[in-house]
Amino acid sequence: EGLRSITYSRRRQVLLFFSVLCLSSVLGQVSYSIPEEMAKGSLVGNIAQDLGLDVKRIQAGKARIHTGDSAEYIQLNKEKGLLIIKEKIDREALCGQTTPCALHFQIALENPIEIFPITVEITDINDNAPVFEKEERRFEISESAVIGSKFMLERAIDPDIARNGLQSYTLKPSDHFMLKLHSQSDGGKKVEMILQKPLDREKQEFASLLLTAIDGGEPQRSGTMQIHITVLDANDNAPVFTQNIYKANVKENAITGTLITKLSASDVDKGSNGEVSYVIGNSMSSISKLFLVTEDGHLILNGPIDYEKAKKYEIDIEAVDRGGLSDSSKVVIDVGDINDNSPIINMISSSNSIGEDSRPNTVVAAMSVNDPDSEENGKVRCVIDKNIPFIITPTSTNFYSIVTYSELDRERASEYNITVSCSDEGVPSLSSSVTLTLQISDVNDNAPVFERSSYEAYIVENNTPGLSIFTMKARDADWNQNARVSYILEDSSVNGVPVSSYVSVSADSGVIHAVRSFDYEQIKDFHFRVKAQDGGSPPLSSNVTVKILIQDQNDNPPQVLYPVQTGGSLVAEMVPRSADVGYLVTKVVAVDVDSGQNAWLSYKLQKATDRALFEVGLQNGEIRTIRQVTDKDAVKQRLTVIVEDNGQPSRSATVIVNVAVADSFPEVLSEFTDFTHDKEYNDNLTFYLVLALAVVSFLFITCLVVIISVKIYRWRQSRILYHSNLPVIPYYPPRYSDTLGTGTLQHVYNYEVCRTTDSRKSDCKFGRAGTLPFHNTFSAVLLSELNGPLLPSLLQS
Ligand SMILES: *[C@@H]1O[C@H](CO)[C@@H](O)[C@H](O)[C@H]1NC(C)=O
Numbered sequence: 056e057g058l059r060s061i062t063y064s065r066r067r068q069v070l071l072f073f074s075v076l077c078l079s080s081v082l083g084q085v086s087y088s089i090p091e092e093m094a095k096g097s098l099v100g101n102i103a104q105d106l107g108l109d110v111k112r113i114q115a116g117k118a119r120i121h122t123g124d125s126a127e128y129i130q131l132n133k134e135k136g137l138l139i140i141k142e143k144i145d146r147e148a149l150c151g152q153t154t155p156c157a158l159h160f161q162i163a164l165e166n167p168i169e170i171f172p173i174t175v176e177i178t179d180i181n182d183n184a185p186v187f188e189k190e191e192r193r194f195e196i197s198e199s200a201v202i203g204s205k206f207m208l209e210r211a212i213d214p215d216i217a218r219n220g221l222q223s224y225t226l227k228p229s230d231h232f233m234l235k236l237h238s239q240s241d242g243g244k245k246v247e248m249i250l251q252k253p254l255d256r257e258k259q260e261f262a263s264l265l266l267t268a269i270d271g272g273e274p275q276r277s278g279t280m281q282i283h284i285t286v287l288d289a290n291d292n293a294p295v296f297t298q299n300i301y302k303a304n305v306k307e308n309a310i311t312g313t314l315i316t317k318l319s320a321s322d323v324d325k326g327s328n329g330e331v332s333y334v335i336g337n338s339m340s341s342i343s344k345l346f347l348v349t350e351d352g353h354l355i356l357n358g359p360i361d362y363e364k365a366k367k368y369e370i371d372i373e374a375v376d377r378g379g380l381s382d383s384s385k386v387v388i389d390v391g392d393i394n395d396n397s398p399i400i401n402m403i404s405s406s407n408s409i410g411e412d413s414r415p416n417t418v419v420a421a422m423s424v425n426d427p428d429s430e431e432n433g434k435v436r437c438v439i440d441k442n443i444p445f446i447i448t449p450t451s452t453n454f455y456s457i458v459t460y461s462e463l464d465r466e467r468a469s470e471y472n473i474t475v476s477c478s479d480e481g482v483p484s485l486s487s488s489v490t491l492t493l494q495i496s497d498v499n500d501n502a503p504v505f506e507r508s509s510y511e512a513y514i515v516e517n518n519t520p521g522l523s524i525f526t527m528k529a530r531d532a533d534w535n536q537n538a539r540v541s542y543i544l545e546d547s548s549v550n551g552v553p554v555s556s557y558v559s560v561s562a563d564s565g566v567i568h569a570v571r572s573f574d575y576e577q578i579k580d581f582h583f584r585v586k587a588q589d590g591g592s593p594p595l596s597s598n599v600t601v602k603i604l605i606q607d608q609n610d611n612p613p614q615v616l617y618p619v620q621t622g623g624s625l626v627a628e629m630v631p632r633s634a635d636v637g638y639l640v641t642k643v644v645a646v647d648v649d650s651g652q653n654a655w656l657s658y659k660l661q662k663a664t665d666r667a668l669f670e671v672g673l674q675n676g677e678i679r680t681i682r683q684v685t686d687k688d689a690v691k692q693r694l695t696v697i698v699e700d701n702g703q704p705s706r707s708a709t710v711i712v713n714v715a716v717a718d719s720f721p722e723v724l725s726e727f728t729d730f731t732h733d734k735e736y737n738d739n740l741t742f743y744l745v746l747a748l749a750v751v752s753f754l755f756i757t758c759l760v761v762i763i764s765v766k767i768y769r770w771r772q773s774r775i776l777y778h779s780n781l782p783v784i785p786y787y788p789p790r791y792s793d794t795l796g797t798g799t800l801q802h803v804y805n806y807e808v809c810r811t812t813d814s815r816k817s818d819c820k821f822g823r824a825g826t827l828p829f830h831n832t833f834s835a836v837l838l839s840e841l842n843g844p845l846l847p848s849l850l851q852s
């Protein structure tokens with residue numbers, strides 16, 4: 056098809072040139088016009104016909120083409136008289152840009168010589184495309200290049216001329232650049248590429264443009280050049296954080312270096328323009344000290360954080376690229392609480408001491424308790440020891456008071472250590488405690504108490520006045536003044552005399568002193584009350600009974616009751632000469648007002664006219680004969696009997712007993728010549744004797760009746776005991792049992808004697824110790840000495 060079109064085009068050209076030929080043949084000059092690039096052998100023109108020559112002439116004329124020095128592109132076909140292409144003709148090589156382009160040659164004939172100039176014009180065909188010198192061109196353009204920036208491009212070359220020459224350029228794609236052509240003086244065109252839309256490396260870093268140069272031939276030809284544009288980065292993008300706000304949690308007390316969060320900002324720029332570094336933007340230095348952000352965006356903890364100081368941190372973070380562009384973000388860090396604070400106990404006020412009479416619910420101390428931790432970690436409970444009479448009660452939030460719970464008693468506990476323990480509810484729980492020392496002050500609520508419920512003390516009679524008898528002691532459980540005990544003797548009387556004249560009590564020491572010297576024979580015991588009173592206000596007191604027992608001393612010698620010792624008169628016992636051995640001459644009767652051993656008497660014969668005739672009963676004082684009285688024995692016998700008590704030292708009394716050994720009164724009287732009496736005395740004697748006889752008889756009978764009735768009574772008693780099969784217990788009156796354990800004497804004669812020294816009235820009684828066989832002797836004496844002066848003296852005593 057291509058070939059056919061070429062052929063067609065040549066035919067048109069040929070027709071065109073024929074009209075030219077007709078014109079020039081007239082002038083004798085033949086011109087042809089052929090397009091370049093015709094194939095070898097192609098017809099240029101029928102020269103024979105155009106020159107009007109016969110083919111024979113051409114053959115005969117040896118026609119030839121004369122070209123001078125130029126190459127032979129065209130040859131002559133002599134047989135047909137045609138000009139044909141010998142060498143392919145390239146117009147561009149032949150003429151370059153010169154127009155018109157023609158081959159000038161002559162056809163020379165001989166015989167005759169004829170020369171015909173021939174001109175063959177070579178017309179251009181579009182056989183050359185525009186061509187760039189280089190196939191590609193590289194540009195590096197900063198993305199910051201301003202609109203209108205110009206970039207010079209190479210021109211393309213198209214050797215064809217006129218319409219077949221270079222006509223225009225196109226650039227594709229044309230979104231950023233446009234072309235601008237400047238016509239040059241040489242007819243060429245300067246090509247510029249102008250930036251018409253900003254470049255953005257971040258959108259498109261590389262661009263490939265195709266520059267096409269187009270000619271105007273038919274068909275059109277073009278040449279291209281690749282333009283490679285590399286967009287250079289400019290720092291036109293700031294870093295951008297991935298989040299507006301970063302949230303993070305960190306536990307308080309987390310160790311330094313703990314990663315809190317990872318920050319990230321991106322910068323679409325390239326290279327150093329895209330290198331982001333992070334800084335903490337807070338101007339508050341405390342925050343910038345606490346946290347640290349690394350180059351690569353790790354936010355790490357750089358110091359201790361304390362929930363109790365700050366629960367939340369807001370950190371401004373900046374991301375900066377090398378070009379100085381930045382973005383900011385915020386990190387919100389919630390600090391998590393850890394139970395790291397013990398409760399803090401603050402005593403607001405507390406008493407050092409309270410009275411033991413304080414009522415329940417008395418406030419002892421008030422305090423506040425705080426725990427800076429949060430939630431459960433900050434919930435506090437306070438307790439105190441259960442075993443003390445105090446409780447802790449909350450008064451309002453975080454306030455507590457300690458109040459008394461029950462009665463206090465200083466005497467039971469004078470001091471309390473109240474330990475308040477507060478603990479929070481964290482896990483593990485933390486606690487703290489405070490100890491409060493509370494003194495219980497004294498109130499006089501205890502009376503003095505004597506060590507014993509009653510006191511009994513002994514004092515030996517004849518003491519020196521002022522002697523301390525004993526010390527009593529009362530204790531008071533209270534304290535100090537309330538426990539200072541004074542002893543007070545309470546008023547009472549002993550035998551009608553105020554007790555204060557017997558004893559005194561030392562108020563401070565409780566020593567009881569005898570005020571006077573006591574006489575056992577006068578007073579054997581007495582009692583009184585002593586009050587112990589403390590120094591409180593009002594004072595409390597108690598009292599106790601004190602019994603003082605006076606102990607006997609051997610301060611009284613025995614007293615001989617019989618025989619009566621009269622000053623001048625002479626009394627004698629009569630012993631008949633016929634008396635047998637063991638004849639009871641008389642009985643010495645003595646008493647001792649002391650008691651016990653001190654009154655325990657023994658009798659001894661101290662002196663005797665004839666020691667071999669009489670003896671004295673050691674215990675009973677009976678004087679008996681120990682041999683038969685003989686005629687040789689003197690009528691007048693004189694015995695000295697000593698009576699001793701058993702005291703230490705013992706005291707004694709002596710008595711002289713006169714014994715007359717005779718059968719009749721006259722004999723006695725003659726012997727006792729110094730028995731001289733007044734006549735007057737003898738006159739009255741008869742009357743006295745009769746009176747005495749009557750009295751004695753009455754007494755005797757009375758005694759008999761009493762003794763018999765006692766005997767009968769005892770017999771009956773013993774019968775009753777016998778019949779009731781009970782063991783017969785010998786009856787000892789209470790006093791008899793006091794044998795003082797010596798046991799040497801089976802019979803103790805106890806005379807309970809109340810003596811009055813000067814009174815004539817005798818209080819002496821032979822009381823219940825009625826077994827004294829005194830009445831026998833008594834009657835014997837009465838019988839034997841009716842005429843003697845015995846009776847008055849007996850009555851006297
Ligand atoms: C109270 O504590 C003090 C000091 O620790 C101690 O000396 C005292 O004996 C304690 N008192 C009581 C009643 O425990």
Ligand SMILES: *[C@@H]1O[C@H](CO)[C@@H](O)[C@H](O)[C@H]1NC(C)=O
Pocket residue numbers: 545586597598599
């Ligand atoms: C002595 O104490 C008793 C109780 O032990 C009391 O009843 C009595 O009134 C007190 N006497 C005096 C005088 O205080």
